[in-house]
Amino acid sequence: MAVTVRELLALPHLQMSLHAGADGVDREVSWVHPSDLPNPWAWLSAGELLLTNGTGLAADPGEQTVFIERLAEAGTSAFGLGLGMQGPPLTRALTDRADALSLPVVSVPYSVPFSAVVRAVADVNEREEARQLAGVARLYSLLRTSMAGGLPGPETFARLGRELKARLYLVDPETGLSLFEDGPETGFAPELVAEYAAHGSAIPGVLRLRRRAADGSRAAIALAVAVPGDQPTALVAEPTGEQLPGLDLLQHVATVGALELTQLTADRESRRRRGADLLRQLLDRGLDATTAGHRLAETGITPAAAVLVLTPAACDGPADDIDRRLSRLRAPHLLLRRDDSLHLVLEDRPEWLAELTRLLDAAAPMGVSDPIGTAARLPEAAQEARWALGAAETENRRVIRYGDETALPLLRTPAEAQVLASRVLGALVAHDAEHGTDYLHTLRVTLRRNRSWQSAADELHIHKQTLGYRLRKIEQLTGRGVTRTDHIAELWFAVRAHDLVHSRAARHAS
Missing domain, CATH: 3.30.70.120 (Alpha-Beta Plaits)
Incomplete structure (x- = not known):
């Protein structure tokens, strides 16, 4: 059994004093977590005593009230404040809320280092640590027997969850969906997605997911920790009892989750290869x-x-x-x-x-x-x-x-585009192939430059007189010039059709 807040207050060398939350002094303290962060609950495990110098604590009474509420939701055993530092004083709003939540608020004199509190808890909890190590050993024993028995992932995690008195889920934090397609879904999916996005698409030490009941009663809480791996994955634990699972044990289960992800990745790769082979056969x-x-x-x-x-x-x-x-x-x-x-x-x-x-x-x-x-x-x-x-x-x-309106509104197939290009530009393309000219490109640039001789000549790096000669040759080969509106329209659509049909071949050859 871990040391209680009452027992720590009774240790004379710690000189700790109680300021609020007297109804919770029998809470057990599993460990001491010193932190001056403004949101320490993101790194706290249930049953821990938070010690702070107060530099991360806001002076506003409302913000202090939220601070103590978040600590209570995290399952913190007590909140300890080091005296004589630069932090703001505790407000009446904080102590009143701590009394209502039965969350002990204690002070540590300036003369007593936080390390003394840590050592005191560690000494008393040596037996508890041995118990936790036994719990870790049981987790890995369950994993070993599950793998040896060939149990599927959902059943393996169900076994691990029973050991931790929680329901466990491997979840994609971007969608909230379970990674086990045939497994159950967490009821905290919306909260996980929102918290993950709010933290910049990242999972801190632990996310505490809160879901308010429909009748407005106390919110249910679940924990989410990151699973090691290349893709963002969360392990979500929904407690089946009053106590939240310990963060240390959840981290071990997250490691188990990483092993499961490896198997899921292998299964996905196998499905992908089979799917590629099927699509190849269907296309052929x-x-x-x-x-x-x-x-x-x-x-x-x-x-x-x-x-x-x-x-x-x-x-x-x-x-x-x-x-x-x-x-x-x-x-x-x-x-x-x-x-x-x-x-x-x-x-x-x-x-x-x-x-x-x-x-x-x-x-x-x-x-x-x-x-x-x-x-x-x-x-x-x-x-x-x-x-x-x-x-x-x-x-x-x-x-x-397919079928969207494009610059070739009357053409729906590559075959139709090829017919148009051949009918209008066939002689021009044949001449370019036979004589090594590039009249098609000259026509393309001239049309793109809105038939501006100077602009087209500049892009082609030729004299305007040379451009005039080429345009006359194009008119001779196609029977269409660049002065009549109907001819311009035909040439423009024919060039677009030609480029559309030949664009992929041109790219592969380049």
């Missing part, structure tokens, strides 16, 4: 329609609500980030890196596509197909996405969906 028509439908249904994707997204990708990094994030969002998907592009199949939900946009490079365009409809239509959806991506690249737009 390597499966009959019935088998393709069954295999796609097994992934959890609903074809009628899904689209294919295509975006350039120069490395595997974005693919891994996308797969990990969508997995944490519980978004069924297939992901394949092919031909220097990422092919992604997922349901057409705004929040999932918004997350995809956030994960990709800010300059990365995306092409989105029409709804897939059936597994057998995936090759056509890929063509639609490629057409939309080409339009996005040509027009310097972030996202274009």
Whole structure:
């Protein structure tokens, strides 16, 4: 049994005095935590005595009241103030609130170092420390037997929770979702997400999550600590009794959580590889329609609500980030890196596509197909996405969906674009290929410069007379000049169609 506040007050060499919270003097003190931070509760474990010189304590009575309330919510055994320092005096509001909360407020004379209080608690609690070590040993024994028995993660954490008298959850702090897809969800998900965001997308020593009951009664409290790993993960503990689990034991369970994350990552990588292989077969028509439908249904994707997204990708990094994030969002998907592009199949939900946009490079365009409809239509959806991506690249737009209005409003397919380009520019392209000229580029620059001879000549680094000769040759080859409105429109759309069809080939060759 740990030393109590009453017993510490009775030790003559400590010379401690009680100022408030007399009804709580039988609280046990597991450890002493000296801190002058303005929010020490973020690093306190239940049962600890907080000692402070008061430099982090506000002088305002209202703020002091909140300070003592937060300590009480953290399960602090007592609040001790060192005398003779520069901190503000304790207000009546703080002591009255401490009395109401039965939280002892004590003072330590200037002549008594905090280390003396620490040693006193450590000496008395030597037996308690042995008990805690035994608790740690039991935790790892449970883990060892669970792993040997091949128990799934949710059941393993249920066993560890029973040992700590708490419900334990591995949670993504950005979404509040459990990392165990078939496991229970914490009831403190909204509070965790809000606190995580409020701390700059980070978890301090411990987050105390408070959830006020519907009837306005005392708030329920859960603890959240960070789990070691590359991706932000929280271990959330909801007490099943009156006492919150000790922070030291939770840190050990967080280490167990890191081991579980390693297994979850391996499982996700395995699913990703299987999904990439399935998408490759679907795009290559390597499966009959019935088998393709069954295999796609097994992934959890609903074809009628899904689209294919295509975006350039120069490395595997974005693919891994996308797969990990969508997995944490519980978004069924297939992901394949092919031909220097990422092919992604997922349901057409705004929040999932918004997350995809956030994960990709800010300059990365995306092409989105029409709804897939059936597994057998995936090759056509890929063509639609490629057409939309080409339009996005040509027009310097972030996202274009197949069928969106573009600078080529009458064209819906690459084939139609190729027909237009060939009909208007075929002779010009053939002449450039045969004679090594670059009249197509000259036409492109002239149209982009709004037919300003001087501006176009400057960009092309040629004389205006040379530009005039080239434009006459272009008119001769195409039968269209740059003075008539109808000719200008035809040439402009034909150049855009040509660039759209050939943009990816040009990029690969560069």
